Amino acid sequence: xxxxxxxxxxxxxxNAQSVRMNVTASNLANAGSVSGNPDEVYRARHPVFATFxxxxxxxxxVGGVRLEGVIESQAPLQKQFQPDHPxxxxxxxxxxxxxxxxxxxxxxxxxxxSYQNNIEMINTTKDLLLQTLSLGR
Amino acid sequence: xxxxxFAHHEQALKFRELRNEVLSSNIANADTPxxxxxxxxxxxxxxNAQLGQLSMQRTxxxxxxxxxxxxxxxxxxxxxxxxxxxxGNTVETDVEQAAFAENAVQYRATLSxxxxxxxxxxxxxxxxx
Numbered sequence: 016x017x018x019x020x021x022x023x024x025x026x027x028x029x030n031a032q033s034v035r036m037n038v039t040a041s042n043l044a045n046a047g048s049v050s051g052n053p054d055e056v057y058r059a060r061h062p063v064f065a066t067f068x069x070x071x072x073x074x075x076x077v078g079g080v081r082l083e084g085v086i087e088s089q090a091p092l093q094k095q096f097q098p099d100h101p102x103x104x105x106x107x108x109x110x111x112x113x114x115x116x117x118x119x120x121x122x123x124x125x126x127x128x129s130y131q132n133n134i135e136m137i138n139t140t141k142d143l144l145l146q147t148l149s150l151g152r
Numbered sequence: 153x154x155x156x157x158f159a160h161h162e163q164a165l166k167f168r169e170l171r172n173e174v175l176s177s178n179i180a181n182a183d184t185p186x187x188x189x190x191x192x193x194x195x196x197x198x199x200n201a202q203l204g205q206l207s208m209q210r211t212x213x214x215x216x217x218x219x220x221x222x223x224x225x226x227x228x229x230x231x232x233x234x235x236x237x238x239x240g241n242t243v244e245t246d247v248e249q250a251a252f253a254e255n256a257v258q259y260r261a262t263l264s265x266x267x268x269x270x271x272x273x274x275x276x277x278x279x280x281x
Contacts, residue, residue, distance in 0.1 A: 017169050017170060017173050018169055018172060018173070020173050021172060021173055021176040024173075024176050024177050024180045025176060025179075025180055027180065028179075028180035028181070031183075032183075035183075063185075064181075064183055064184040064185065065184060065185075066181055066184050066187055077173050077174060077176075077177040078177055078181070079177075079180060080180055080181055080183075080184055125183070126183075129182055129183055129245075132179050132182070132245060132249065133179065133180060135249075136176050136179055136180075136252065139252070139253075139256050140172060140176070140256075142256075143172070143256060143259050143260070143263075146260065146263055147263060150263060150266060150267060150270070151266075151267060151270040151271075151274075
């Protein structure tokens with residue numbers, strides 16, 4: 016029964032999307048965090064997805080989603096002159112994290128929609144399987 | 153007389169099962185960069201099944217299997233996206249979801265055809281419901 020494979024595929028996709036949600040939550044929580052050292056400032060993180068195995072070459076062409084890694088955004092940090100800030104460096108500057116709140120909100124919506132799509136897929140396939148089981152009754 | 157009551161419906165059910173799997177893979181990879189959406193064509197698969205060209209026989213383990221051919225003789229085709237994206241992903245979630253729903257309904261249709269066949273066979277055997 017190859018219908019069971021759908022559960023694996025959707026499961027890996029949901030896992031990947033939940034990692035994306037976690038990373039987004041971490042970014043949003045750290046948005047606007049400040050440091051006097053540009054190397055220590057929180058940088059926005061983004062998950063990178065890839066297809067499981069070589070799905071494009073395989074016979075059935077079915078592949079789940081794999082998390083390839085989490086990359087740190089290289090977008091420039093915002094420098095602000097705040098000499099009375101306790102974290103300020105000797106020139107009186109602080110660096111603000113490069114998290115874009117709007118981008119993260121969009122990411123969150125996209126992740127939750129994709130998660131819902133996968134749940135719908137599982138529900139439909141489960142119905143089909145149950146109906147197949149009751150064939151001829 | 154050789155009775156094959158489930159002949160075509162069995163093939164159709166197998167095809168629907170495969171298509172369900174391919175479409176679910178498309179939807180699952182909707183956010184994967186570089187993923188190319190694929191689909192199988194029912195007409196080709198059914199024609200191949202009727203012609204008996206299911207798959208090439210491998211009588212030696214060094215024989216190569218035919219590329220992109222699976223047990224029901226349907227080959228995977230890449231979908232041409234209506235709007236291309238910069239990350240090389242060709243999955244359009246709405247198109248895939250529509251196809252997935254269509255496929256699920258047709259799977260159910262095949263199931264009910266099979267159910268009807270089973271019912272009428274049982275009726276013929278027992279002479280009553």
